[in-house]
Amino acid sequence: MSSVKIMVCMGPGGIASGGAEVISAFESELRQANVSADIHKGCSLHKVGCFGLCSKDVLVDLIIDGAKTTYQSVKPEMVRRIVSEHIIGNLPVAEWTADENYHNFYKKQVKVVLSDCGRIDYENIDSYISEGGYKAAEKVFAGMTPEAVTAEIKNSGLRGRGGAGFPTGVKWEACRKTAAGQKYIICNADEGDPGAFMDRAVIEGNPHAVIEGMLIGSYAIGASRGYVYIRAEYPLAVERLKYAIKDAHERGFLGSNIFGSKLKFDIQLKLGAGAFVCGEETALIASIEGQRGMPRPKPPYPVFQGLWGKPTVINNVETLANIPYIIKKGSAWYSSYGTEKSKGTKVFALTGKVKNTGLIEVPMGITLREIIYDIGGGIEGGKALKAVQTGGPSGGCIPANMVDINVDYESLARVGSIVGSGGMIVLDEDNCMVNMAQYFLQFTQSESCGKCVPCRIGTKRLLEILSRITKGKGRDGDIELLEKLSRDIKSASLCGLGQTAPNPVLSTIKYFRNEYEAHLKGKCPAAVCKELLTYYILEEFCKGCGACLRACPSKAITGEKKKLHKIDPAVCVKCGACFDVCKFKAVKKE
Amino acid sequence: MEKTLEKIMKEEIENEGNLISILQNIEARFGYIPEDAVNWFSKRLDVPASRFYGVTTFYSQFHLKPRGRNIVTACCGTACHVKGSEKLISAAAMELNLKNDEDTTENGEITLERVACLGTCSMAPVVLINKKIHGKMTLEKLKKELKLLKKAAQ
Structure with missing residues (x-):
């Protein structure tokens, strides 16, 4: 009599991908097939924590007599075949099992903290x-x-x-x-x-x-x-x-x-x-x-x-x-893992514009390149890597040309970022670095408790300057003012929040000063900052399909079927819906 | 209301509660922090209402006004941000006809709010609709969900 263990990921990614529905599908299919009574006496269904590769959720491990098969991107409607062909028929459904990319994702990882995560039943x-x-x-x-x-x-x-x-x-x-x-x-x-x-x-x-x-x-x-x-x-x-x-x-x-x-x-x-x-x-x-x-x-x-x-x-x-x-x-x-001063392993949340998103655990000192390309599988959609943001609102952005840096406390601090709690957000050419700095300042400014002046007022002023730059209203000397203000906030704030809040500003200025300068001249190179953009339709590509017209929430687009459509810049709210929906790349933003 | 407040009082004494847990308890029962509830506790505990107000306004989970019957929470974490959460939020606000910083529809049915991070970053962008998490959200999917909510409200 064989033993069958079904482990379904109910981690953050698993649940968001429908893990609960997959579990009920297993329950009903197993019941219908009378599995626990007839074929495999010891068939058990377990809810387990995060497997790691969330972008392929729902992940399911099927362990029959100790031999493990992993299924990826499992949907409830796939469960019937897995039960009938694999659990009953003993033949894995090859097209749904984990591929090479899945195995590569784990190759360079070393699991200590996460060693039991995804293997044990958290309720038991x-x-x-x-x-x-x-x-x-x-x-x-x-x-x-x-x-x-x-x-x-x-x-x-x-x-x-x-x-x-x-x-x-x-x-x-x-x-x-x-x-x-x-x-x-x-x-x-x-x-x-x-x-x-x-x-x-x-x-x-x-x-x-x-x-x-x-x-x-x-x-x-x-x-x-x-x-x-x-x-x-x-x-x-x-x-x-x-x-x-x-x-x-x-x-x-x-x-x-x-x-x-x-x-x-x-x-x-x-x-x-x-x-x-x-x-x-x-x-x-x-x-x-x-x-x-x-x-x-x-x-x-x-x-x-x-x-x-x-x-x-x-x-x-x-x-x-x-x-x-x-x-x-x-x-x-x-301590056999890691570098001289940063021992052991660290868990990172690898997210953003990378193919494999999820939770990874790596030995300290691994290079950023290994994380992004070997584990993360490279950048999504064939785009170019621009930077990696580590350490959240207290951290900084590491530019693409420094991707061979070792990931440990000392090395990241040297380039103006931090390991932090382990957020690692990959940015590609479509992300605007000034917008990123503004995003983090919005966060720290609203989260500043208000007790000490440098943080309460300093972050507010930093945010104001960043906001005017992203609106094309930046002034000469704004970049220098940001730098000076940042240094003052860092040295005079009471707690870690204020002392690190300017880091996203300083690191983006350090490595992407040209983007700041472009904004001062009224251009957003990544075409993100709304106020600096205009949307228009290219005559030679527009087929007059009307998709943009239907998608536009502000009724800024006019045009008859099969004829050139037009965007009225006075009405356009620059939401980008037309850009996303156009199949012919006829909508342009600059 | 009085009965509920007495109940909260009893629970908080049993669980060695404090100002924050009292307010959390009130928020959980009423969906927001009614002024009357604060005044009631202020008298019973001999703690100035201003202290309650101070704590209430410090933490983002407390609301001083009633919220809609349906809550749509857009995650604004970093991963969601780089994957276009701003676009989703402005589209949702437009779909719900919310103007100038309003967060609840006129009929009090749907509230649109932001949260700093839900911890589901690998499925970014994510939106929570009545506590159910929706990963890899797109403009179309979101609009569809909002239309369903609006329809159910009618």
């Missing part, structure tokens, strides 16, 4: 335990001193994966050495960087790894209470984590007398309410305390005086999820 604690889950915590509680645990993490070279890159072991040690009756450990799951979703995927795909990481951390620093501060924009992550915490309680991994010791540890969820600045440690603490999330000056650092004034360690989700694997396999194993 036994699934995590059977892969060695909670073994690391057991090892720590049974025979390691808190000093030994901190030393192990220090030796591994693990640095905070939330963005700042502070050595985790050093943070733990400082907190451990601070004498206090009550200490706290907080998991920062307020993944605020737009364009980053690794923390969401880790919590949704392997929530117990985060819990185990916190448990080990609590032992190392001597905390009996933990909090997970999680964005309310991630309702699914909240739900799965709640469920996992309840399960961990029932098994005695949380609560009192953990692993037979006298220690207790509890985790409480605190939902964010939508404020980017709450990813900053002291603002996060204020938010947990129920106040407006405004940062406080440091020092005192939270490890000495944090939540309710008590010593507090705050670690990011990915950092904590690394901990169980480091304890299990040892610091030497972990």
